[in-house]
Amino acid sequence: MTDWPEKKLGFGLMRLPKNGDDIDIDATCRLVDEFLAAGFTYFDTAYVYQGSEDAFRKCVAERHPRGSYTIATKMAGWKLSPDYTPADMFADQLARCGVEYFDYYLLHSLQESRGTVYEDNGCFDFCQKMKEEGKIRHFGFSFHGSPELLEKLLTDHPEVDFVQLQINYVDWENNAIWSGKNYEIAAAHGKKVIVMEPVKGGFLASLSPETAAPFTAIHPDASPASWALRFAGSLPAVAVVLSGMNAPAQMADNVATFGDFQPLTDEEQAAIAKVRDNILSVPTVPCTACRYCTEGCPMGIFIPDVFKAYNMILTFGEHNRPHFYYSGQLALGSGKASDCIQCGQCEAACPQHIDIIEQLQKASAVLDV
């Protein structure tokens, strides 16, 4: 079975249950068995998800017939070198996953900051060759960039079958995530869409009662996560909605949502719009991520990225995700928010007239802790 799944829920293997530092294989096997027993088939992993491809082999490939599941994994272009080619990585992935072919194979995380690493390493041509040899059944890429880049990639590479996009109802019109615009571009090119982060890294699963009131007014017992998943699953071009399940209750809720999937009604879409308004009504730093401010910053502070993390905290409260994102930016070379020497260069450059110095001080108070 290698076509698109009948049921749209996919099992994301990025955040599997842990036993200490290691993936808990027994607990993962139980989740896998429950998922398959409920009639679902699609698993999603990646070369760079630590231990995940091996866990897939142990929990799925070595325990279930090949025809009962489908597997998607991803090539990490930034790990390639002249000594470690796409063919080397692909062979390692087949061995790690314990399969002879991949039902779905993706180039991982295309975006502006990755440059042309996939073109430079011949990855598109290599995947097309693997497809012709039957080792890849469907070829695509996951994407974190702008609508302009997505349009260019899909125009330059009509051989791509599908794209994996960040789609959730809060970021539908977000000018840094572009859920809506990127979905529409993919659909206009006739591509299937795989949805990642439908609950925005868990944020949309834990709404306050006040924020979620429009949901509970219609379905008092439905979880906020089920609303977010149904939003993604109701989009016509969407083939699979990924959920990174790591607990039995989460699995049960997701399986129930997609077991007998009901697209959102007009009344339910209106409730989604109200909850989105509730979430977005929280005042945040109105940064559009244009980055006019960053080039001249003597302290090398990735100002819009600091504000992105800070805005996540303002909107959703304390959560490990913004801190994880912020420390990732520091690892990429950003100065800390607290490094600001108040030179004022950025404020002069900002078309949104943001009081950047003061906002960085507030951000620093919650991020540099």
Ligand code: SF4
């Ligand atoms: S005021 Fe601070 S953030 Fe702005 S450019 Fe100067 S050092 Fe960088």
Ligand code: SF4
């Ligand atoms: S110039 Fe202003 S709006 Fe643009 S990225 Fe910097 S802070 Fe954000």
